[in-house]
Amino acid sequence: MIQQIYPFVQHPYRYELNKDMQFAAAHYVPSEHAGDCARMHGHTYFANLTIAGDRLDESGFLVNFSTIKKLVHDKFDHSVLNGHSEYFGDDSPERYPTTENVARVLCDIVQSYLDGMDNKPRCVQVFLRETPTSYVIYRPGAGGAHE
C-alpha cells in the first residue's frame, strides 16, 4: 500500500528511486483452476516500481517520477486488463493477467522506456498488490536457479 515500506532489492547502482501509484482495473484469469477469479472482477492495484542507475539526466533525475506513473497509470487505469492484447490473452498462462504476469509486464513497459534514455536506468523491482492480503514482487534480473 502507498506509504508502506517495500522489500529491499539488492543492486549495484548508486541511485535508487521508488514510485508508488494505484490504478483501478478489471480482469479475469482464464483458467479452470482460478475459481472465482475466472469471472470478471475488479481491483484497485497498488504498485511500487524501483528504478536504479548510476547517472542522472539533464534535469538531475534518474527518471522523472511522473513519467513512470504515466507509463503505467495512463495505460491501465479504468481498463480491462484482458483487453490489452499486446500484453495479455487467453492463449497461454504467461499471458493471463495474474498478479505475477501484470508485475512483469509493468516492469517490461517501464524498462522499454528507460532503454531509450541516455543515462540507462534499470527497473530492478516491481511490487504489485492486488488485494489487501495478496501481492507479488517481480525482479527481472533474478531467476533461472531451478531451470
Ligand SMILES: Nc1nc2c(c(=O)[nH]1)N=C([C@H](O)[C@H](O)COP(=O)(O)OP(=O)(O)OP(=O)(O)O)CN2
Ligand atoms: N498466485 C496467484 N494466485 C491468485 C491470483 C494471482 O494473480 N496469482 N489471483 C487470484 C484472484 O484474481 C483474486 O483476485 C485474488 O485472490 P485472493 O488473494 O485469494 O483474494 P481474497 O481477497 O479473497 O483473499 P483473502 O485473503 O482470502 O481475503 C487468486 N489467486
Ligand SMILES: [Zn+2]
Ligand atoms: Zn483478481
